[in-house]
Amino acid sequence: MSYPLPLKTVALIGRQDSPEVADSIVALSGFFQSRGVRVLVETETAIEVSQLSGSAATAGAECGDFASIGATVDLAVVVGGDGTLLHAARQLGRFNIPLVGINQGRLGFMTDIARSNMLEAMSLLMDGKFTPEDRLLLDTEVVFGGASAQWEPLANVAFNDVVIDKGATGRMIEFELRVDDEFIYSARADGLIICTPTGSTAYALSANGPILHPKLGGIALVPLCPHALSNRPITLPDTACIEVRLVQGANARAHFDGQETVDLMPGDGVRLKKSPHRIKLLHPPSYSYFAMLRQKLHWSEGPSIRPGLVVNAPCAKSD
Structure with missing residues (x-):
């Protein structure tokens, strides 16, 4: 086309x-x-x-x-x-x-x-x-204060990913994950990456997340160094409404495409859903x-041989 x-x-x-x-x-x-x-x-x-x-x-x-x-x-x-x-x-x-x-x-x-x-x-x-190709864009909302306080939403968007991490400290954070208002799990980890198919070849890839084809309507959740090894990446349909609420972690942050950063405190949360807008790339x-x-x-590459290095050379026999 x-x-x-x-x-x-x-x-x-x-x-x-x-x-x-x-x-x-x-x-x-x-x-x-x-x-x-x-x-x-x-x-x-x-x-x-x-x-x-x-x-x-x-x-x-x-x-x-x-x-x-x-x-x-x-x-x-x-x-x-x-x-x-x-x-x-x-x-x-x-x-x-x-x-x-x-x-x-x-x-x-x-x-x-x-x-x-x-x-x-x-x-x-x-x-x-x-040739045109439409890419998924996420609408996001940062919510401060928890359910008992007045909500003060900060709207943002994400084309690649939203990363919630521990910030500048060396201690893990604890967070709760909900999808479509259903509690999924609570976890202790360095953070969580929520990425689009476009972002699946970015930070999420280095954290062992799946590569999602751009035509796939999916959102991947990739834990960062989870304390429980059973916390694995999962791919959700792009119709899902996702909420991550911080439970512990006084220096946590939310990063949007690595270009905008918001500080989080316990009780704060990030909500994400598919945007009605799409990014159209032309190839x-x-x-x-x-x-x-x-x-x-670098798929399908042959072995890299340094100059002067002999590969599969026969061993010298001693007399």
Whole structure:
């Protein structure tokens, strides 16, 4: 399924403090303007590009904040690593703006276009050759004070994961887990990761969580170093409403996509459910989720042999 876009306005968003990103933003701005497309550069990105590349580097382009981008553009091109795309997705999720990622980071699970051929890829995009993929987004709520106190909700969203952990201390926390208002278990652990399929290849993967295909409607719960070895990862349907309430742990924290952090005290809780909004990623024609996993996770690689090391050499016989 291709995704033809009548592109009238494109937003450019980039990681800051990077000359390579600034150069890419300048090149992309020139490319789209040469095709008759209006270019809107995210405000902080525009300031950084101007400082690194000169005030006239994006001549002909406009700048605007995320609210302006969400209200006016047809597509956002994000230049950087997965963290940059996460930030853009969190800001633009409620606007249902399609995102394209150009990788200038390290792993790039979501930014799947290399900088070396980004203009060729943008030509394919303009020709309607990209494929859309919808990703799950979580609506979250931090609730302070417990049931006996007045609720003071703090709303947030998560594209990758929500992590509840012990914070700066070396002691475990204790928490209770409820799903659809049913008590599931109480646990003592370093924390708990609640992740989307997108986030299953992030922090949750390093904690031995399952890899969830993006088309799978699921939410994974992955304990961090649980005191009871019977506490194992579990995958829930994306229709589940999840609540984690802190029982013990004076320095606990809740982290949203590793970009927002909230301090928690006993009695505080975090609620999560599927957002009515989805993140739409656009992939080039050559994109394959499994090929990406093979490349990023080094599947099917042969043994690594150091120079000068002889493998399976016959043992020398003594006389």
